[in-house]
Amino acid sequence: MSREVVITGRGVVAPVGEGPEAFFDALTSRRSGIADGVGACDEFDSERWMTPKEARRTDRYAQLAIAAAGQAAEEAGLPDGIEPERLGVVMGTGMGGLSTLERECRNWLEGGDRAVSPHTVPMMMPNAAAGLIAMRLDAHGPGFQIGSACATGAHAIGEAARMIERGAADVVVAGGAEAALTGLCIAAFRSMGALSREGVSRPFDARRDGFVIGEGAGAVVLEAAEHAQARGADVRGRVAGYGASNDAFHITQPDADGRGAAQAMRAAIADAGATPAEVGYVNAHGTSTPFNDRIETAAVHTVFDGDAPPVSSTKSAMGHLLGGAGAVEAVATLGALEHGVLPPTLNYEEPDPECDLDYVPDGPREAGGLQLALSNSFGFGGQNACLALSAP
Amino acid sequence: MAPDQTGTATLTEDQVLARIRATLAEQKVPGAESASLDATWSELDVDSLDLVELVKTLEDEFGVTIHDEELKPIASVGDAVTLVLRLDVERASA
Numbered sequence: 192m193s194r195e196v197v198i199t200g201r202g203v204v205a206p207v208g209e210g211p212e213a214f215f216d217a218l219t220s221r222r223s224g225i226a227d228g229v230g231a232c233d234e235f236d237s238e239r240w241m242t243p244k245e246a247r248r249t250d251r252y253a254q255l256a257i258a259a260a261g262q263a264a265e266e267a268g269l270p271d272g273i274e275p276e277r278l279g280v281v282m283g284t285g286m287g288g289l290s291t292l293e294r295e296c297r298n299w300l301e302g303g304d305r306a307v308s309p310h311t312v313p314m315m316m317p318n319a320a321a322g323l324i325a326m327r328l329d330a331h332g333p334g335f336q337i338g339s340a341c342a343t344g345a346h347a348i349g350e351a352a353r354m355i356e357r358g359a360a361d362v363v364v365a366g367g368a369e370a371a372l373t374g375l376c377i378a379a380f381r382s383m384g385a386l387s388r389e390g391v392s393r394p395f396d397a398r399r400d401g402f403v404i405g406e407g408a409g410a411v412v413l414e415a416a417e418h419a420q421a422r423g424a425d426v427r428g429r430v431a432g433y434g435a436s437n438d439a440f441h442i443t444q445p446d447a448d449g450r451g452a453a454q455a456m457r458a459a460i461a462d463a464g465a466t467p468a469e470v471g472y473v474n475a476h477g478t479s480t481p482f483n484d485r486i487e488t489a490a491v492h493t494v495f496d497g498d499a500p501p502v503s504s505t506k507s508a509m510g511h512l513l514g515g516a517g518a519v520e521a522v523a524t525l526g527a528l529e530h531g532v533l534p535p536t537l538n539y540e541e542p543d544p545e546c547d548l549d550y551v552p553d554g555p556r557e558a559g560g561l562q563l564a565l566s567n568s569f570g571f572g573g574q575n576a577c578l579a580l581s582a583p
Numbered sequence: 584m585a586p587d588q589t590g591t592a593t594l595t596e597d598q599v600l601a602r603i604r605a606t607l608a609e610q611k612v613p614g615a616e617s618a619s620l621d622a623t624w625s626e627l628d629v630d631s632l633d634l635v636e637l638v639k640t641l642e643d644e645f646g647v648t649i650h651d652e653e654l655k656p657i658a659s660v661g662d663a664v665t666l667v668l669r670l671d672v673e674r675a676s677a
Contacts, residue, residue: 243611
């Protein structure tokens with residue numbers, strides 16, 4: 192890496208809690224944010240982050256993103272003293288402003304062109320969150336959103352780290368958000384057989400039958416190490432490495448032998464200048480679908496060659512946050528590194544012979560001395576991202 | 584609303600002001616309920632998108648058509664009230 196990238200702020204809005212501390216505490220207390228077959232952020236109050244007028248004109252996915260980015264910015268002390276042109280925003284979403292799109296489709300079908308709100312486009316466009324966050328932080332550096340379905344949040348953080356490494360920005364707010372608990376979206380995932388019929392997220396368990404859809408957002412403030420040091424910012428962790436790959440296999444199914452997933456993990460470890468043996472924990476993509484969990488397990492075996500570290504899926508506690516997942520799980524992984532505690536995989540009771548790793552079912556588990564961890568995210572489209580995060 | 588066959592106004596200032604205030608309130612504009620005729624869009628933080636919404640509501644409610652070029656000089660609540668009242672009379676005289 193050309194410039195070292197540190198993390199100076201973290202934010203999260205998830206079905207199990209808001210704020211990095213409450214969130215990690217919930218994960219390590221084995222609490223679940225899943226109810227009635229979905230992971231909803233029921234406690235989220237948009238008016239803590241924006242005026243009622245702004246909330247009315249902002250899709251829920253962007254509201255969640257603004258809240259997560261706001262927390263991260265507060266923790267990092269942004270934007271005071273940051274040169275606006277050197278401050279970037281790279282966010283992501285898998286689906287965009289779906290609730291807005293659905294509402295306006297209904298209006299259009301019922302009332303014709305005239306019934307469509309002038310706020311439709313700015314609310315549903317998938318780059319709205321990055322724009323709104325940049326306005327709040329006076330961030331005039333590079334700004335855009337990334338879309339790689341369920342890998343979006345991890346790609347956003349990884350690509351933002353690359354921007355800092357190559358000097359395109361000194362500080363970047365990066366993350367992902369999703370709010371797709373809408374009738375159409377749930378019906379669409381259900382119709383392709385991706386959702387758990389039981390409404391239970393049980394990654395790696397023999398009875399797993401699909402993912403539980405959730406909503407939420409995660410964000411981090413990434414910063415060039417020397418920039419953070421010069422302004423005396425507290426360092427919460429480091430982006431030690433990042434790997435990305437494409438299965439180029441099937442639009443929704445993972446590559447049968449986990450080649451793409453393994454390639455992303457290997458690339459992240461190599462980018463960190465580390466060896467697999469130095470990795471002490473993997474926060475799995477672990478969706479609770481029959482395909483993903485079996486193939487991810489195989490990929491972990493390939494990378495770690497018989498000596499895999501503990502692997503857990505925090506999706507067991509909150510469901511699959513789609514475009515928000517990678518960023519929220521990066522915050523979970525940072526919590527593991529900070530506290531030296533591995534969050535558990537909930538609901539894991541019946542082993543599957545094809546899923547034979549240590550999934551921390553009995554966690555939380557002490558992991559003193561944990562220095563390097565991976566956070567895996569694999570998206571529909573075959574797009575994979577792996578973040579190698581390290582302790583401060 | 585059917586055109587007034589006598590060619591006189593069918594709307595009052597109070598009626599139009601009340602509808603503008605109600606629409607601004609639906610848009611969650613702070614101070615909408617008590618917005619005065621002098622209040623400008625910039626003071627109320629009403630932008631072009633809010634204005635499109637407001638115009639559509641006024642057109643639907645009062646049966647007038649507001650053209651883009653008529654909208655340009657409209658910078659305050661009072662300007663909008665005056666415009667709607669003028670269009671109402673013009674329509675009634677047509």
